[in-house]
Amino acid sequence: MRTCPQAAGRVIQFWIVERMRLAQGDGIAVEGQAPTPGTPSGTPFGGWINDGGACIDITDLNPPPSGAEVFSYFQRLPLPQLTTQHQPPGDGLTGLPVIFYTDSPTTQTFTVDIRGFSVVIEATAESFTWHTGDATGQIITTDPGAPYPDQTIEHSYRSGTYAAYLTVTWGATFTVDSSAEADVPGTTTTDGPPVTFDVLQARPVLTNPYD
Template sequence: MAIGGGALTAAYLASESGTFIAFATAPGPQPFTYRLLRPCESSTGNDCSPVLDQSCEAAPDRVVRFLTVQSRPLVQPDGTTVDGTPVPAGWPVGEPVGAWQALTVSCVDVTALNPAPSPEEVFRYFERLPLPQLPTHQQPPGNALVGLPVILFTDGPTTQTHTLDIRGFTVDIRATADAFTWHTGDGTALTGTDPGAPYPHHTVTHDYPSGTYTASLTTTWSGTYSVDGGASLDVPGTTTTDGLPVTFTVVEAHAVLTDPYD
């Protein structure tokens, strides 16, 4: 079930440790069928915030949603329903009759119903993608000079596409490096959207006093994704990677007078 849309139907509900577990099939004839909706889809004014799902405890391999559970009686073999709902003449055994009735609003484990991955579920995978750890490069190579800005840049890939199987769904995630934080090594952090470039097209520089410094880069990645070739959606969050640092020394040049005849 995608965030904010659609409903799931369950043939059977069980309760375990305070959480309902929904099943696509039932162990035997059942008195009711069940419909699972986001709270805001079942009643005006209710909330569909992802925070509600986050309040439901779930193991990594389980999908648990905060849902409104509705029930509808099924025609029993004797032609009646367990709650006395009138059955039209000739209505088949096992078919639902009457209106949906609210049963509860609760955390429901819907793993067995195999809903499409939610944005929050995709984000959990996005955080674990092997995204590039972009290295830091500096110019001039070797020692730098006081008064001459040090050029910082990275040359790693800033976009990547990963295709994942999430519970049988094909999920394509496109990750984009959209923010770069340069830790200069002298207590300064330079943040922007520019990965820098080497001389003479350099765009990220820093002035250093004399000393030895270790500079590094933290890259912030955002993403979009699609499920089974569907519409592109934003991944609801970002993740970061830290690249290999570079250490260099900044020296101060001293003028020395020499005798041209010596």
């Protein structure tokens, strides 16, 4: 195996150039050898002809993955589906807002092989869309919320049964073979599993304290 001088950031390999004769017409010799009679024009014949070899810089034949190429991989990664938590954990009450948050991981690292390059993708949850399950629609935030007493996401309901879930928009950065970090040019989303709960109507009842 031939070895070639190397240069930083370049891929240099020893390549051998070979070619094969092509029939030019019935019985016409090519480089001292004639094809079998009846061989159609353009058909390879004979053995390979070795034209020698040389050290060649092939870096441009396999360039590092572009941002667009990394994005196509990013869209197919098994990103986590964040679970919606709510308080109170059972039934809610009208007049008492339901608190939403998620305690699922909001960052994840993936290492993928793209054409022989080691690409590290660091995914981060950038925004959270809380589907409340009622006519008001959605609450969009940039934080995952928190449980009581540090809650940041609340929603008030009328009495009824509701199913809420969370859509997360993910962004990412990437490195190629430990290169400088760059942004993945695009985002992708995941939908978490729904959580179903009842909101009850509390009614005051007068009682005789002496009964």
